[in-house]
Every structure is written in C-alpha cells, then in structure tokens.
Amino acid sequence: MSYDFDRVIERRGTDSAKWGHFPEDVLPMWVADMDFASPQPIIDALTRRVEHGVFGYGLEPQSLKHALVERMMRLYRWEIRPEEILFLPGLVSGLNVVSRAIGDRGDGVLINTPVYGPFLTAPVNQRRTLQSAPLQVRQMGCRLHYELNMEGLAKAIQPQTKLFLLCNPHNPVGRAYTREELSEIAAFCEAHDLVICSDEIHCDLLLDDTRHIPIASLAPEIAQRTITLMAPSKTFNIPGLGASFAIIQNPTLRKQVEAAMAGITPHVNILGMVAAEAAYTQCDPWLEALRSYLTANRNFAVAFLEQRLPNVRFTCPEATYLLWVDLREVVDGKPADFLLRQAKLAVNDGAWFGQGGEGFVRLNFGCPRCTLEEGLRRMATALNGTLE
Numbered sequence: 165m166s167y168d169f170d171r172v173i174e175r176r177g178t179d180s181a182k183w184g185h186f187p188e189d190v191l192p193m194w195v196a197d198m199d200f201a202s203p204q205p206i207i208d209a210l211t212r213r214v215e216h217g218v219f220g221y222g223l224e225p226q227s228l229k230h231a232l233v234e235r236m237m238r239l240y241r242w243e244i245r246p247e248e249i250l251f252l253p254g255l256v257s258g259l260n261v262v263s264r265a266i267g268d269r270g271d272g273v274l275i276n277t278p279v280y281g282p283f284l285t286a287p288v289n290q291r292r293t294l295q296s297a298p299l300q301v302r303q304m305g306c307r308l309h310y311e312l313n314m315e316g317l318a319k320a321i322q323p324q325t326k327l328f329l330l331c332n333p334h335n336p337v338g339r340a341y342t343r344e345e346l347s348e349i350a351a352f353c354e355a356h357d358l359v360i361c362s363d364e365i366h367c368d369l370l371l372d373d374t375r376h377i378p379i380a381s382l383a384p385e386i387a388q389r390t391i392t393l394m395a396p397s398k399t400f401n402i403p404g405l406g407a408s409f410a411i412i413q414n415p416t417l418r419k420q421v422e423a424a425m426a427g428i429t430p431h432v433n434i435l436g437m438v439a440a441e442a443a444y445t446q447c448d449p450w451l452e453a454l455r456s457y458l459t460a461n462r463n464f465a466v467a468f469l470e471q472r473l474p475n476v477r478f479t480c481p482e483a484t485y486l487l488w489v490d491l492r493e494v495v496d497g498k499p500a501d502f503l504l505r506q507a508k509l510a511v512n513d514g515a516w517f518g519q520g521g522e523g524f525v526r527l528n529f530g531c532p533r534c535t536l537e538e539g540l541r542r543m544a545t546a547l548n549g550t551l552e
C-alpha cells in the first residue's frame with residue numbers, strides 16, 4: 165500500500181487554526197498539526213458513525229481500552245489494565261488536571277525548559293509554584309543535542325516540590341530519552357518523592373529507528389508514582405477531535421486525578437472515540453509510512469540548513485515533526501516576528517517555551533516536502549538577505 169504524503173491539500177477556509185490565523189500570503193509552519201489527511205480507516209470509521217445520524221451521549225468504548233492495553237504490551241512490554249485508563253478531551257487539559265490534583269496551593273512543580281508552553285502555564289493556572297531548570301545542550305558543528313539537566317533540577321527543587329512534568333519525546337527539542345536517562349530521572353523523583361507526570365503525546369512520531377520508552381514501563385515502583393499522558397491526536401493528525409487519555413496505575417493517584425476532573429472536564433466526544441479506536445487498531449502501516457516520510461523531511465531540512473545557513477544551529481530530532489532552530493547569531497529581537505515580517509513564514513517563537521528558548525524558533529515539518537522546501541527557502545532568503 166502506498167500513501168501520498170506529497171499531496172498538497174488546501175486547508176485555507178476550513179477553520180484551521182494553523183492556516184487561518186495569519187494572512188493568506190504567510191506560509192504556516194507553526195502549531196503542531198500536520199498538513200496530511202488522516203489515514204483512510206479513520207475517515208471510513210468516522211463516515212460510518214456520521215451516517216448513523218444519531219449523536220447522543222456516548223459510553224467509553226471498552227474495545228478501545230482493550231486496544232490500548234494490548235498496544236502498551238505489544239510496543240513496550242508494559243502491562244496495564246483497562247480500569248487504569250482515564251479518557252481526557254485534550255492533553256493541555258491533562259497537564260492542568262494533574263497540576264491541580266497533585267499537592268496543594270503553592271506547592272512546587274518542576275520542569276526542564278525549553279518545553280511546550282502549557283508546561284509553564286498549567287502549574288500557575290492551578291495555583292502551584294513553577295520551578296524550572298534549563299536542559300543541557302551540547303553543540304556539534306551546526307547541530308544541537310539536548311539532555312536532561314539533573315544538576316539544574318537538583319538546584320531548582322524545593323521542599324514543597326511535589327510534581328515533575330516530563331515531556332518525552334520532548335517538544336520542542338525532539339529528544340526521545342534513553343532508558344539510562346529515564347532511569348536517572350526516575351531515581352531523582354523517587355529520592356525526592358515526586359509524582360511524575362509524563363506527557364508522551366509524541367510517542368509514536370519516531371524518526372529513524374528510535375524507540376520510545378514510557379517512563380512508567382521502567383519498573384512497577386516507578387509506575388506507582390507516574391501519570392502517563394498519551395493521545396492519537398499528533399500521530400494520526402486528529403487533534404481537532406479531542407481524544408486523549410491518561411494511564412494511572414496507582415489507585416490513589418487515579419482517584420486524585422478523577423477528583424480534579426469531576427464536573428469540569430467533559431467526556432471525550434463520540435467521534436473522537438471512534439477515530440481513536442480506528443487509529444490504534446487499523447493504522448499501523450500508515451504510521452510506518454508516515455515515519456519514513458517525516459524522517460526524510462527531517463533529513464531534507466537538516467541538509468538544507470547545513471548548506472544554506474551556516475550561522476544557524478539546530479536540532480536533528482529523534483522524534484516529533486518539530487525542528488528547533490537557533491537564530492541568535494543572525495536575528496536581533498524576536499526571530500518569529502522577523503520571519504513573519506521578512507519571510508512571510510509563521511513559526512513558533514522560542515520564548516514561548518521558557519528559559520533557553522529566547523532567540524530560537526520551532527518549525528513544523530509535518531507537511532508535504534514541497535511545502536517544507538518553500539518554507540526553508542523563504543527562511544534562507546530572509547536570513548541571507550538574497551533571493552534563494
């Protein structure tokens with residue numbers, strides 16, 4: 165079966181946040197959704213459900229829970245039970261619910277930056293104190309390699325710290341943490357008695373032969389202190405359908421999270437559930453093809469930057485469709501504003517990702533190759549001050 169990821173699909177005029185936010189002459193490579201159609205089994209399952217024509221309140225499909233149990237075992241040798249899964253309408257919602265569920269007003273939440281913006285805002289929204297340490301970064305030629313900063317975390321932690329928010333794979337720096345790195349973080353959280361909330365929304369978007377390891381799968385005692393957040397939304401390009409879930413094996417933690425959700429967090433809508441089940445049961449071949457395409461896109465982008473923009477540094481992500489680009493040597497001020505103005509290119513400004521993000525941008529390469537090429541060409545033209 166072949167899949168046409170090169171096909172350009174017009175998204176303007178479809179209420180797309182990515183394509184509707186900026187004027188028409190701007191090429192959007194910012195918010196994390198992809199410009200590909202979802203896999204056909206998802207479209208077919210949604211069509212069948214829509215054709216039924218009755219859209220009353222839904223039940224949580226047990227078949228979806230069983231598919232998730234089977235998937236965790238098959239991919240990670242991680243044994244979970246259906247009752248350990250809580251459905252959530254979104255993972256930003258999940259980060260807020262967890263920040264609210266763990267600890268009390270004023271207690272600390274620890275993060276490593278730069279990281280997806282809601283990691284910085286969710287704890288504050290829920291009246292917690294944010295404690296952060298920058299990731300460590302090593303430079304090899306033009307390439308940047310980020311690592312968790314255990315020393316920084318040890319300095320940032322306070323007696324009132326209760327929760328560590330982990331992003332794995334890490335948005336925006338594209339790391340898929342190794343077993344050794346995860347074991348180190350797990351040992352740190354055990355030593356300081358922290359609950360771990362691991363946002364693994366990008367866990368299927370693996371490039372090359374990268375493997376994903378859920379931190380909870382390291383050992384049962386780690387699972388007992390971990391809340392894992394996952395979703396089919398990024399992987400199968402269905403974030404607008406709002407279906408995601410938490411896996412919480414510790415019954416006390418699960419009750420705390422359920423209590424924080426009660427009466428506030430809506431159920432996942434019925435179409436989201438239908439799409440999620442089709443995604444997890446019928447779309448493996450599509451996902452494999454997507455990974456190859458994204459890996460080739462990443463290689464294309466990295467080669468382009470290396471050749472055309474020698475003063476720019478960037479990550480070579482192991483996972484995600486996000487490239488993290490350091491423009492400090494070539495742009496003064498906010499680089500995303502510069503690129504919007506001068507290149508008609510919309511990217512996320514690094515400052516949104518917290519300390520260590522200033523002067524960087526995040527570029528989304530989840531798009532047809534010709535779109536990526538056009539975005540990179542616009543960037544190079546603006547930065548080199550010449551027509552590429």
Ligand SMILES: Cc1ncc(COP(=O)(O)O)c(C=O)c1O
Nearest residue numbers: 196254255256257280335363365
């Ligand atoms: C790490 C991470 N968590 C959560 C989200 C958003 O999740 P949702 O759309 O389910 O709220 C994103 C979206 O980019 C993300 O990168």
